[in-house]
Structure formats: structure tokens, C-alpha cells
Amino acid sequence: MSLSVSIQKKIGNFVLDVSWEIHNELAVLFGHSGAGKSLTLQMIAGLMEPDEGRICLDDLVYFESATGKRLRPQHRMLGYVFQDLALFPHMTVLQNILYGGHGISKTDKGVMAVEMMRRFRIADLRDRLPAQISGGQKQRVALARALMRRPRALLLDEPFSALDASLRLEMGRLLKEVRQEFNIPIVLITHDLHEACELGDTMFVYTAGKIVQSGKPDEIIYRPSSLDVQDLVQGSVYQLERPAVLLQQLCAGN
């Protein structure tokens, strides 16, 4: 499958103008806050409409300004994990996951939910409310819920930002498992260079609504195309505890 995005949107003085295409890989959108990464995800999901452009998944057109085609978010069959996870606070873990199985028969939905909870190791939390589980457990529930309908692509808007380092590593491992099993395009927004290197096949660097560089994460880190990208990458590296050593370790695998 390939996810193709070419969008323009003007909000006040801010102009988002990006084009990219990915296949069954994990793409990282990297950049400062307010660069347009979340807007891009919202437009792919149909939660916001671009002014111009085209968004399609293989031959299925989600949005096309030229023909006026607009597919509602309900019909895009995308998994979306929000930054705040957006778990329904009045539903138990099981109910949250079942809610993600819209359109699936009741019997199949039950079986799938049990399977999802087993896979994400949250079966023992099934009757708890989101307020009664930890941050890492909430992440698992949000991922399980987003994957219940077997989405065509998965969109992750900084889902691990609130977790501590060890939980982020654990969630990274989980995401790798998801990627292997589902084999769909995955778009991950992160400010964390560690995550970008560890998980990303491709990275798009956003600055002020534009993509200033794209490629493999280690290529971008070692060969930034501009001072802006260099500053952005270095800024992220210096936030790490042992920048030089860690950077080498991180990118060694890639």
C-alpha cells in the first residue's frame, strides 16, 4: 500500500505546503512544535480539510480539491492515536477496544477484542476504567483500539510523549511488532530523535509548514541539508543525556 499526501492549507499567517509518499513503512514526521506535523495527520484522517491538494491511499482518494472529493473520517479506515490518547473515560478498557470495532459483527468483535487484549498484554485490565490504569497501559489500549478495524494505515500523533524513557523503549518495541504484523503505512510524529532513529524507515523534517529534508533518519542526522535541519537535529541530540555515544548507538542499527 502507498499513502500519498500533497496538501496546502493556510491558517492565518501560517502556510502548510507539503508533499510526500510512503509505502508499507514507518515514516517519522520530525520538527519543532507548530511546524504543521499534527495538521498533516489531521488532514490525512479527515478531521481537517486542506485548501488544495490530494490525499490518497493506493487508488482510494480521501481528498482531492480538483474533483471536490472528500471522504468522511468515518469511511477512511485509518487508525489514529492521539497525543492525549483520547480514551473514553466512561468506558472500561474492554469497552474502549470494542468501540474501535465499528462495523464488525458482534461475535467477531468480541473475539477480536480478546485477541487484541492478549496481544497487547492488557487482558487483566479489561474491566478497569482509563483513570485506573497507568500511562503505558493507556498507550496499549489506545493502540489496540486503533487497530481493531484492521486499518489501512496507522497515524500516531506523539503517542509516547508523556511516557518515561523505559516505557518509551517498551512502546517502541510494541510498535515494531505492530509494524511487522500489520504491514501498513505508519506515520509517527515525534520530537524524540531516539524514537526517530529506532523506529523510522523514512523521516520528513518539517519547518514552518514545509518539508526541508527527507530521507533515512541517519542520513539526515549525519548529512543535514541546511543549517535549519542541523540546528533542529543538534538541538534534539543535546537534549539527550549522552548525545555523541547515544547518537552513534542509535544509528548504528540503521
Added chain:
Amino acid sequence: MLETQKGWCFFMDSSSWFSLKLSLQVASIATALILLFGVSLAYLLAMKNFRGKEIADMLFTLPLVLPPTVTGYYLIVLFGRRGLIGRPLFEATGWSFMFTWQAAVLASFVVALPLMIKTARAAIESVDKNLIRASYTLGHSEFSTAMKVIFPLAGKGVIAGTVLSFARAMGEFGATLMLAGNIPGKTDTMPLAIYSLAGSGEWSEAHAMVMLLTAISGLFLYIANRCGKRLI
């Protein structure tokens, strides 16, 4: 003390029972209608952007600030036998709202509706927008999202609005007097009966009715406060 006892005994009187039953009947029907229309209107005002939205909100809220007699006057202009709606209704059916218990329902509905709209709109607007968006991305329609996510989360506000509306409907006087009149055994709800009793100097009976109405309204306000506590 003797007067008060006489007053409570007075409650055995059939006309007073009628007023109590009529008040409960009028308030219950008006509240049911408010629940149906008020929640729908609150949802539209909270979730949709359309032309004239704030004007619509202002029009529905006006009865909250206008003197009840003015609201009653408008209702006569609309639903009176020669009114904009009342005339065609009368010509088609031979029936008019004027001086019927249904007119008391209409007056209570219009006067208490803003309480539901304001309370429910605030509660719906307070629901985290990301939860609504999440529901859409999970394939749920707007209706399904409203029923399974928005209303359950805004439920306390809707309950508080319902209880407040019921209490307001129970106490409605001015607009009811204008539209339904004060006909003993037909349209005299508790507030109207109290007005008549006080006017004719039957203080002990009026006192007993006032106590009962205060107790009912106080109970409903207490429930509304309990329901609304977590919204504030």
C-alpha cells in the same frame, strides 16, 4: 400553630389536590418536551456552526430574562385564537391553546427551556473534542458519537438541566396566567392557586401550599446542585 394545622388539613381538599396534580402533570410534560427539544437545540448550538447561531441562542434564552408577562404576551400573539399559529390551528381543528391546561404546558416549556439549553450546551461544549474526533476516526457516525460519547459524558449537565427545568416549570406563574388563565378546576396550577388563596385572604391554606411548593422546588434544586457539582 392551629392555622398551620388547618392549612395541612386543607390539603385533603380536592381542589388543592387538583392544583398539585395539575402542576405535576404540566411540569412533567413540559420537562419531557424540554428534554427532547432542549437537548437537541443545545447539541446544535454546541456542535454546529451555522448562520444566525448566536441569534437563535439569544431568542431561546430571552424568556430567561424577560418578565414572564412579556413572554406570555408573545405566546398570545403566536398561539392566541387570532395568533400567527393559533389562528390556522383553530381554523383547522376548532381547538385553541387559550385557557387550557395545554397552554400551561406551553408556557412552562417556553419559560424553562433556556435553563436546559444553557446547562446542556455548557456540558456538551465541555466534552473533550479529541474524544469526539477519536470516535469519528473509529468509524462512528455523528449520531452514534452523540449517543455513546457526548451525551454520556455530558449526562450530568443534561440531568441538572432537566431538574432545573422541572423546578422552573413547577413554579411558572406569569406566562401561564396570561395564556391559560386562572380557571379553578381547569388551569389553576399551584402558583395560581396560591395567588387566588392569598387574594381571597385564605392565608393558612396559602401558607401550606407555599410550604409544599417550596419543599418540592428545594428538593429539585438540591438534586440539580448534586448533579451539576462536577460540571463546575
